[in-house]
Amino acid sequence: MSGSTLEIKDLHVEIDGKEILKGVNLTVKGGEFHAIMGPNGTGKSTLASAIMGHPKYEVTKGQILMDGEDVLEMEVDERAKAGLFLAMQYPSEISGVTTSDFLRSSINAHREEGDEIPLMKFIKEMDAAMDYLEMDKNMSQRYLNEGFSGGEKKRNEILQLMLLKPAIGILDEIDSGLDIDALKVVSKGINKLRNEAFGCLIITHYQRLLNYVKPDFVHVMMQGRVVKSGGPELVERLESEGYEWIKQELGIEDETVGK
Ligand SMILES: Nc1ncnc2c1ncn2[C@@H]1O[C@H](COP(=O)(O)OP(=O)(O)O)[C@@H](O)[C@H]1O
Ligand SMILES: [Mg+2]
Numbered sequence: 001m002s003g004s005t006l007e008i009k010d011l012h013v014e015i016d017g018k019e020i021l022k023g024v025n026l027t028v029k030g031g032e033f034h035a036i037m038g039p040n041g042t043g044k045s046t047l048a049s050a051i052m053g054h055p056k057y058e059v060t061k062g063q064i065l066m067d068g069e070d071v072l073e074m075e076v077d078e079r080a081k082a083g084l085f086l087a088m089q090y091p092s093e094i095s096g097v098t099t100s101d102f103l104r105s106s107i108n109a110h111r112e113e114g115d116e117i118p119l120m121k122f123i124k125e126m127d128a129a130m131d132y133l134e135m136d137k138n139m140s141q142r143y144l145n146e147g148f149s150g151g152e153k154k155r156n157e158i159l160q161l162m163l164l165k166p167a168i169g170i171l172d173e174i175d176s177g178l179d180i181d182a183l184k185v186v187s188k189g190i191n192k193l194r195n196e197a198f199g200c201l202i203i204t205h206y207q208r209l210l211n212y213v214k215p216d217f218v219h220v221m222m223q224g225r226v227v228k229s230g231g232p233e234l235v236e237r238l239e240s241e242g243y244e245w246i247k248q249e250l251g252i253e254d255e256t257v258g259k
Contacts, residue, residue, distance in 0.1 A: 003030010003197045004067050004083050004167035006051075012061035013050045020046045020258045022224040023062070028168060031196040035210055035235065036203045038221035039243055041256035044203045045089055047221070048172045052086045053079050066168070081110060083167030087157035087174055093145040099156065100126065100140040103163055110164065129162040132192065134185050151182035158189035169193070170201045175209035187212030207239040220246055222255035 006028045013021035021043050028034050038044055050057045051064060053076045064071040066082045074082060094102065103126060108116045117125075130137060133155045145153050154174055161169050171190070175183055190200065190213050202215060210218075210232075218234040219226045220243070228234070228246055237245075247255060 003199055005029045005065075006071075006084070006168045006199065006201075007063070007065040008047075008051070009065070010062035011047070011050065011059065011064065013046055014058045014060050015046065015056055015258070018258055019060070020057075020224050021050065022257070024221075024224070024226055026201075026219065026226060028199045028201055030167065030199045031194075032217065033194070033200045033202060033213065033215045034217045034219065035215035036201060036219050036221055036226075037205070037207070037235075037238060039255050040205060041258070042221045043224040043257050044205075044221050045172055046224075048086055048088075048170050048201075048203060051079075051170060052076060052084065077109065080166075085161060085164055085166035085169045087154075087161060087169065087171045089172040089176065091145050091153045091157055093143070093148075095143050095146055097144050098141050099144050102144045103140075103160060106160065106164055125163060126159075129159055132162070133159055133189050135159065150177035151179065154178055154182065154186055155189070158186055161193060162189060165193075165198070167197065168199045168201070170203070172203045173205065174202070175204055175206065183209065184212060207235045210235045222246070222250075222252055224257040227252070 008024055008026040011021050011024040012019060024047055036044055046057060050059060059072055066084065069082065071079055104117065104122050107122065111117065126140060127137065130140065135155050139152065145156060148156060157174060174186060178186060187209060202209065202213060204210065215232060218230050218232060220228040227250055
């Protein structure tokens with residue numbers, strides 16, 4: 001199976017009447033890993049939320065297409081069904097719903113009625129993925145994200161990714177707050193997903209994660225736009241020189257948006 005294509009064309013997004021995204025263009029295809037880098041406050045999370053249809057984010061111009069289908073016309077659950085998945089910067093805690101039940105419902109929400117995943121098959125897959133991510137099995141019986149450490153929450157996002165197998169995964173600062181061991185495990189999980197049917201948008205502030213998960217394409221966001229794109233060599237340059245040279249090159253004084 002070949003992958004899907006997510007196309008973002010001239011995307012403009014407002015929050016509370018203030019324009020945050022000012023014309024983002026980006027195409028992610030199955031098999032490709034794209035990194036979106038950039039300082040804080042440049043619109044990276046806004047892009048992720050807009051793709052997933054967060055109600056606070058109003059698209060005022062441009063298009064988001066998934067295999068040519070208009071994503072902006074889809075409800076949030078339809079976007080997930082179309083193969084989009086967002087691992088959030090700050091995953092929500094859901095009291096009263098166990099991690100295991102949440103995962104099984106999510107998988108079944110992607111399947112037709114009457115074709116639910118058999119319980120034993122689900123448990124086998126979940127156990128295998130949890131082993132791979134070096135997670136404590138008891139976690140599956142705990143309420144979703146409740147009392148989870150930062151590292152546990154992020155592993156849990158990758159666990160969802162591994163079980164749901166979306167066509168396009170968007171990972172927003174999956175590396176934030178992780179110690180080096182957790183970072184390696186999370187990276188191992190992302191790398192395991194690399195195949196022709198999976199495209200990934202990795203949003204990160206730091207190059208650290210990208211030492212473990214090698215992107216094919218790298219984009220830098222400033223002022224609510226992608227201002228620079230390149231290959232993995234861009235990560236090295238940002239690591240050694242920071243973001244200042246891009247600002248100078250483009251004559252940007254303040255890289256943030258929405259102030
Ligand atoms: N839910 C929100 N409500 C109000 N303002 C927001 C919201 N989300 C983002 N913003 C504003 O949009 C700008 C870009 O934020 P964000 O997309 O989170 O940047 P990044 O992820 O690159 O750090 C900031 O000025 C921020 O205050
Ligand atoms: Mg962010």
